[in-house]
Every structure is written in structure tokens, then in C-alpha cells.
Amino acid sequence: MQPKKNLVEMEAIAKKLRREIVEMIGAAKSGHPGGSLSAVEVLVTLYFDVMRHDPSNPKWPDRDRFILSKGHAAPVLYTVMAECGYAPADKLNTLRKLGSVYQGHPDVRFLPTLEASTGSLGEGVSLGLGMALAARLNQSPSRTYVMLGDGEVQEGQIWEGAMFGAFHKMDNLCVIVDYNGIQLDGFVKDIMEVAPLAEKWKAFGWHTIELDGHKIPVLQAAFKEASNTKGKPTAIIAHTIKGKGVSFMENNPKFHGTAPTPDEVQRALQELQ
Amino acid sequence: MTPSRTKFELKLGIATREAFGKTLVDLGRENKDIVVCDADLSKSTYTSLFHSEFPDRFVSCGIAESNMAAIAGGFAYAGKIPFIASFSCFVMNKGFEQLRVAVAYPNLNVKVVGTHSGISIGEDGPSQMSVEETGLACSLPGFTVISPADEVATAALVRAAAAHVGPVFIRTGRMKAPMVYPADQKFQIGKSIVLIEGTDVTIIATGLLIAEAIRAQEKLEAEGISSRVIDIHTVKPLDREAIERAASETGAIVCAEEHLVDGGLGVRVAQVVAETQPCPMEFVGIQDTYAESATPEQLLDKYGLVARDIIKAVHRLVGRKK
Numbered sequence: 001m002q003p004k005k006n007l008v009e010m011e012a013i014a015k016k017l018r019r020e021i022v023e024m025i026g027a028a029k030s031g032h033p034g035g036s037l038s039a040v041e042v043l044v045t046l047y048f049d050v051m052r053h054d055p056s057n058p059k060w061p062d063r064d065r066f067i068l069s070k071g072h073a074a075p076v077l078y079t080v081m082a083e084c085g086y087a088p089a090d091k092l093n094t095l096r097k098l099g100s101v102y103q104g105h106p107d108v109r110f111l112p113t114l115e116a117s118t119g120s121l122g123e124g125v126s127l128g129l130g131m132a133l134a135a136r137l138n139q140s141p142s143r144t145y146v147m148l149g150d151g152e153v154q155e156g157q158i159w160e161g162a163m164f165g166a167f168h169k170m171d172n173l174c175v176i177v178d179y180n181g182i183q184l185d186g187f188v189k190d191i192m193e194v195a196p197l198a199e200k201w202k203a204f205g206w207h208t209i210e211l212d213g214h215k216i217p218v219l220q221a222a223f224k225e226a227s228n229t230k231g232k233p234t235a236i237i238a239h240t241i242k243g244k245g246v247s248f249m250e251n252n253p254k255f256h257g258t259a260p261t262p263d264e265v266q267r268a269l270q271e272l273q
Numbered sequence: 274m275t276p277s278r279t280k281f282e283l284k285l286g287i288a289t290r291e292a293f294g295k296t297l298v299d300l301g302r303e304n305k306d307i308v309v310c311d312a313d314l315s316k317s318t319y320t321s322l323f324h325s326e327f328p329d330r331f332v333s334c335g336i337a338e339s340n341m342a343a344i345a346g347g348f349a350y351a352g353k354i355p356f357i358a359s360f361s362c363f364v365m366n367k368g369f370e371q372l373r374v375a376v377a378y379p380n381l382n383v384k385v386v387g388t389h390s391g392i393s394i395g396e397d398g399p400s401q402m403s404v405e406e407t408g409l410a411c412s413l414p415g416f417t418v419i420s421p422a423d424e425v426a427t428a429a430l431v432r433a434a435a436a437h438v439g440p441v442f443i444r445t446g447r448m449k450a451p452m453v454y455p456a457d458q459k460f461q462i463g464k465s466i467v468l469i470e471g472t473d474v475t476i477i478a479t480g481l482l483i484a485e486a487i488r489a490q491e492k493l494e495a496e497g498i499s500s501r502v503i504d505i506h507t508v509k510p511l512d513r514e515a516i517e518r519a520a521s522e523t524g525a526i527v528c529a530e531e532h533l534v535d536g537g538l539g540v541r542v543a544q545v546v547a548e549t550q551p552c553p554m555e556f557v558g559i560q561d562t563y564a565e566s567a568t569p570e571q572l573l574d575k576y577g578l579v580a581r582d583i584i585k586a587v588h589r590l591v592g593r594k595k
Contacts, residue, residue, distance in 0.1 A: 061352070108379045116350055120374040123343045127375055130347015130355070133332060137308070137353070157371070160340035167335075 002055055002084055005048040010216050014044045017079040018245045019272045020092055024075055026265035028096040031104070034255040035149060036076040038180040038213070038240040043080045045219040046145055055085040058113045062140045065115045065131050069124020070149035070178060071105040072257070077114075078102050086113040122155025124148060125175060129161055132173040143227060147176045151183030154192045159204065165233040166205025173233040174226045175206075178213065180242035182253050201235035213238025246271055281468075281487045286452040289445035289480075290388035292424035294319020296431040297356060301327045307435065308348055310334050310341045310357040317447075318358040318388045342368030345383045346375030354382055354435060361387025361403035361444060369409055376440050377413040384434050385410075385442045390420075391531035392564040392572045393481060394447045399563040408536025410442035411509045417462060418509040420444040420479035420530075420538075425454035426506055433462050444480065446531075448569050451484035453504070465512035471501035474587050475519035477542055478529040479505055481573075482557070486529055488580035493587055500587065508538050513545050520550035525590040527555045529583050531573075534558035553593040555586035 005013065017040050025031035043066075047053070051064035068077045075095065082089040087101060094100035101111040105119030116127050128146040135142040152158065165173055177197060185191050194200075198208040207229045209222045219238070226234035242256065243249025246268040249260075260268060286292075301307050301323055310332045315321040324331040334341040338359055345355040357364060364387050365372070376383045390403045410418045417437060421427040427445060434441040453468065460466070468483070469490050478486040483504050490500040501523055503515060519526060526546060528539030539556040546552060557577065564572050573579050 116346075117374065117379045120370060122339075123346075123371060123375050126340045126343030126371070127347040127350065129340075130344040130349070130353075131351045132347075133308075133344070134348050134351030134353050137329065157339045157343070160335075160337035161343075164334060164337065164340055164344075168332075 002047065002053050007216055010044050010048050013048060013083060014040045015272055017044065017076065017083065019269055020079040021075045022246065022260060022265055022268040022272065024092045024095040024102070025259045026262065027093040028259060030096060030259050031075060032072040032257050033260060034182060034242040034249060034252070035070060035073040035178065035180065037244045037246065037249065038242050039073050039076045039147060039178045040244065041214045041216050042147065042176055042178065042219060042238055043076055045216050045223065047080045047084055049220055050223040051145065058086060061138070062142050064143045064145065067116045067118065067124045067128050067144070067146045068106055069118055069146050070121065070152050071118035074102070074104065074106050077106060081113065087111055121149065121152040122157040125158055125161030125165065128173050129164055129170060132170050133168070135172055143172050143174065145174050145176065147178055149183070150177055150179045150181065150188050150194055150197070151191070153177065153194050153197070162201060162204040162206065169231050170233045171230050174223070174236065175233065176236045176238055178240055179237050180240045182242040182251070182256055184256050186253050198237045205232060207232050207234040208237060209234065210237040211239065213240035214244060281453065283451040283453070283484050283487065285449040286424045288448055289421055289424060289427040289450050290317070290447060291319050292427035293386055293388070293431050293443065293445050294322045296428045297323045298326055300432065300435050301330065304354065304435070306352065307354045307356065308332065310345060310355060312336055312338050312341050312359045312363065314359050317360070318386065320358045338363050338367035339371050342371035343375040346371065346379070346381050349381035349383050354384070356384045356386060358386040358388065360401060361390040361406040362401060365403065365406035365409050372413060377415055380415045380439060382438055383440050385440070386445060387442065388445045389447045390444045391446060391481065392559065392576060393531060393569040395569040395572060396566050398566040402564060404533045404559050404563070405536065407444060407508055407532050407538065411541065413440070415440055416509065417441045417507065419462065419506060420508055421506050422480055422483035422504055423450045423453045425452070425456055425458055426460060429458065429460040430462070430506060433460060437462055446481060450481060453483055453487070460506065463507045463510050463512060465503050465505045465507070465515045467501060467503050467515070469500065469502040471499040472523055473499045474525040474527065474590055475501040475503060475523045476527045476529060476583060476587070477503045477505050477516070477519065479508060479538055481531050482529040482578060485578065485580045486583055489583035489587065492580065492584055498587060498591060505538065505542070508541065511541055511545055513549070516542055516545045517549040520546045520552045524552050525554070525594050526552060527557060527583055527586045527590060529557035531578055532558055534560060553590050555590050557582050557586050
């Protein structure tokens with residue numbers, strides 16, 4: 001079983017993962033740094049405190065599962081999985097290269113310890129529902145966590161899944177929306193406003209929690225509240241900062257899908273010491 | 274391959290969709306990992322039978338095929354064997370993106386069953402008909418695509434699909450299907466069945482067009498034309514050996530299917546013929562159009578999917594062979 005880390009350790013891991021994210025995307029010369037950096041604390045909290053999982057037994061049937069529905073943020077998932085031991089830490093800089101386990105978007109064919117192949121937005125809630133239904137049938141304590149992008153909720157399938165999750169009382173499913181306010185073409189409010197987001201999930205019948213997605217203790221409390229909420233699934237609306245931790249990437253739509261130059265990588269690494 | 278038989282009564286049996294629903298119940302009794310999802314059409318797809326017996330393993334998805342297809346992916350990731358069913362047009366078209374990324378791409382063990390395939394659903398018209406789904410299903414890497422002719426074939430092939438590890442699409446129909454096979458007929462995915470031996474031409478068909486091919490063969494025989502009839506119930510992967518042999522031994526092939534010619538069985542067979550034993554071919558199917566409302570019989574007649582159309586194609590081929 002993955003041992004739990006304390007707050008100081010998790011904050012140090014978060015900083016380390018940010019450095020690795022910047023470096024690996026820089027080495028790949030393409031990728032999505034902004035939405036990887038915004039999701040770091042959520043994933044660190046899940047993998048090092050909340051989820052019951054065992055890197056030495058990755059297919060343990062009763063494990064908790066995490067699906068990165070916003071698959072373009074693959075680097076954050078790869079770094080956290082490498083940190084746990086699910087993936088080779090010394091190969092992070094092979095991201096997006098031929099034959100790498102670190103494909104441009106999560107691909108179970110290349111990295112079988114992933115829970116799902118993702119990248120086409122909108123499908124993660126449904127995948128999570130399938131896994132959560134299987135857990136229910138198996139009478140397993142397994143919980144399923146799905147991270148969505150805020151732009152991603154523009155996909156209609158998300159709301160098919162939202163309706164289904166409440167109707168079928170999927171209280172072993174927890175969705176986290178990485179609400180960083182930016183998508184590829186610019187600010188979400190200018191492309192296709194998704195607000196009020198918590199109200200939408202609530203109207204669909206979900207328990208909702210709105211929080212600062214960079215505060216680990218707040219996230220810990222929220223995940224506890226989610227697992228204690230019975231009869232309905234939980235949606236956590238995590239307000240985050242795109243590009244968090246690197247001053248020139250923060251809130252900058254350019255770094256949704258642009259790799260940092262070698263010079264920018266160095267500047268970012270200095271900021272992340 | 275089985276010994277050919279000469280007499281086919283072609284009495285109407287049950288619809289292939291009903292045979293699917295009944296078989297699914299048997300499978301449910303045998304394997305508790307089988308789960309079933311339906312999108313508000315369970316009375317039409319006959320998954321309602323499974324629902325009645327195994328309510329815990331039946332998932333009502335509402336009218337949301339995209340969600341249903343990806344839920345099946347999630348089930349399969351977690352080790353279940355999900356069957357998802359709807360009309361072919363809805364599950365394949367509305368679920369296509371999810372069948373691509375959440376099923377085919379990770380090569381998951383999901384079984385997709387389309388009912389009301391083709392134009393023989395009749396009066397409801399083209400929005401409910403499915404004439405593109407075989408092409409779409411075949412375009413998904415790793416998918417096995419099955420198109421059974423009658424209730425015996427359906428029962429056996431649904432069973433084979435459940436035993437097969439990997440994604441499968443099964444195409445079934447609404448109307449009662451003429452019975453082609455004896456109850457003890459054996460089927461193997463990817464292995465076609467020569468129903469009738471012949472030497473002048475081969476008719477390769479699937480689904481409802483098998484019965485039409487048999488009717489055509491009988492009339493052609495009276496004219497002195499010897500036709501081989503092959504049921505190619507597995508459209509993907511194709512039985513390349515049987516196709517090559519037919520091309521080589523009869524030197525002419527007609528393909529017949531209740532699907533658009535574009536992207537259908539025929540063009541797939543033609544690829545094998547081109548790669549192995551090139552010979553003249555003709556294609557009986559729907560020609561770049563959508564149908565309309567009418568009785569199934571009227572539609573099959575108007576859109577060129579009856580024995581008469583196969584016979585015409587054979588006559589053209591016989592001319593081309595000379």
C-alpha cells in the first residue's frame with residue numbers, strides 16, 4: 001500500500017513534480033504545461049494521502065482509481081505515477097518520443113499502470129461511472145476519481161454522465177474540475193462560459209464542494225467529505241491557476257499548449273527551487 | 274466449412290435481435306461478469322429479458338449512447354464483460370467517438386450489439402435505419418464485426434462474441450429472419466460457411482441477403498448457372514482463404530448486403546480479391562442513398578436487395594467472364 005505523506009512532504013513533492021513537468025515538456029518541445037501545473041496539488045493529495053493504492057500491486061482489484069479525463073495534462077499524471085513507482089522516473093524526458101511509455105496523451109498500451117487511455121475530451125466521467133458500477137457490483141470499497149478540465153465540461157457527454165451519476169447514486173465516484181479559467185483559444189469566459197459551475201453540478205443532483213485547488217489541507221478535507229457523502233456522487237470545483245508556480249506561465253493562455261523554450265525552462269526551474 | 278445442402282425451406286424464424294436477447298439471458302446465467310447497458314430501447318433490443326432476470330447487472334443509461342459506450346469502456350477496464358445495445362444507427366453513430374477512444378484504442382472487451390440494422394425496419398424511415406454501421410465498425414482497429422443471418426447463427430455468434438476477448442460489433446435486424454441453419458450448426462468467428470457449392474459464380478452475402486442469395490441460386494441453377502453461396506457472417510476479420518478459393522474456382526463474385534455499398538462487405542471482399550485472385554465482381558447493396566418509409570418487403574424490392582437483383586448481377590458477371 002502506498003504510504004501516506006504528511007503536508008510538508010506533499011508540498012515538497014508538489015514542487016518537485018512542477019520542476020519535472022516543466023523539464024519534460026521542455027525536452028519534448030511540445031505539450032501542455034499550464035493545465036499540468038494547475039493540477040499538481042490535486043494529484044499529489046490523491047496519490048499520497050487520499051487514494052488506497054499499491055504501486056507494488058498495480059492491478060489490485062480493490063484499489064482506488066484515478067482517470068485524467070483532461071488527458072492533455074498527461075505530464076502531471078506521469079510525474080506523480082513515476083514518484084509512486086508506477087512508471088520509470090528516469091525516462092520522464094522521453095515524453096512524446098517514439099516508443100516512450102510517456103505518450104502525448106495517456107495511453108494504456110504503452111503504460112499499462114494507467115487506469116485509462118484519454119485525450120478526447122468528455123469521456124472520463126463515463127469511464128469512471130463504468131469503473132464505479134463494477135466496484136459496486138463487486139461490493140468493493142474501491143472509489144473512482146476523475147479529473148476534468150473546465151473547458152472540457154463544454155462537452156455534452158459530461159452532462160450525460162452527470163445525469164447518470166446522480167440517478168444511479170454513484171457515491172463511490174468523485175469528479176474534480178480543474179477550474180483554471182483558460183482553454184486553448186483563450187479564457188473560458190470568452191470561448192464558452194461554463195459558470196456557474198457548482199450550481200450546474202448541484203442541479204444535476206451532485207454533492208458539490210468549491211475550494212482552492214492549490215491548498216492541500218483543504219483538498220484533504222474535501223475528499224474526506226466526498227467519501228462520507230452517501231447516495232450521491234461528489235463534484236469538487238477546484239479553483240486553480242493555470243501555469244501555477246511559474247510566474248510567466250500563470251494565467252497565460254499561451255502556455256495552455258506551448259512548450260517552454262530552453263531559456264524559459266531554466267527561468268522556471270529557478271522559480272521552482 | 275460444412276457440407277453443402279441443396280434444400281432450404283427458408284421458413285421465417287424469430288428476428289435476430291430477439292435471438293440475441295434470449296442468448297444474452299443464457300450467457301448471464303453462465304457468467305456473472307456479463308453486464309448489459311441499454312439506452313431506452315430494451316424492449317426493442319430484447320435486453321429487457323436480461324433486465325428481468327438480472328436487474329443488478331442491467332444498467333439503464335437513458336437516451337445517451339455516447340455515455341453508454343464509454344461506461345462500457347469503464348466496465349471493461351474493471352474486468353467486466355459489457356454488452357451494450359441499441360438500434361445500430363444510434364449505438365454506432367452516436368457512440369462512435371466513444372467506441373473509438375474508450376473501447377477500440379485501448380482494445381477493451383466490449384460487445385456492441387446493433388439492432389434494427391439495414392432498411393428492413395420499414396415504416397419508421399431512414400432516421401432509424403442503419404446503412405453505414407458495418408463500414409464504421411470495420412474502420413475501428415481491433416474490432417470484430419459479425420452479421421448473422423438467422424436465429425441459429427445469432428445465438429451461436431453472440432455466444433462466440435462473449436467468449437472472444439476483444440471488442441465486437443454484432444449487427445442484428447428487426448424483422449423475422451428466414452431460417453437458414455439447422456439448430457446444431459457450428460460457427461466460428463472469422464470462418465465463413467459455404468451453404469451451396471457451385472462452379473460458375475460465387476455469391477457472398479450476409480444477414481438477410483443470405484436467404485435472397487439462396488433463392489437466387491435456385492433460379493440460376495434452373496438456367497444452368499452453377500452458383501456457390503457463402504455466408505460470410507464475420508465481416509471482419511474476413512475469411513480470406515474462402516474468398517480466394519471462390520475467386521480462383523468460380524472466377525466471378527457477387528457480394529450482397531443490406532448496407533451501403535460504400536464501406537460495406539463488398540468493398541472489403543474486393544480488396545481480398547484484388548490482393549489474391551483478381552476476378553470480375555458485382556455489388557448488390559444500397560447505392561449512395563437513404564431509403565424511405567414503407568413495408569420492409571417494399572423497401573428491399575425498391576432498393577434492389579432481393580433475389581432478382583442478385584440474379585441480374587450474376588447475369589452481368591457471366592457476360593463479363595466471356
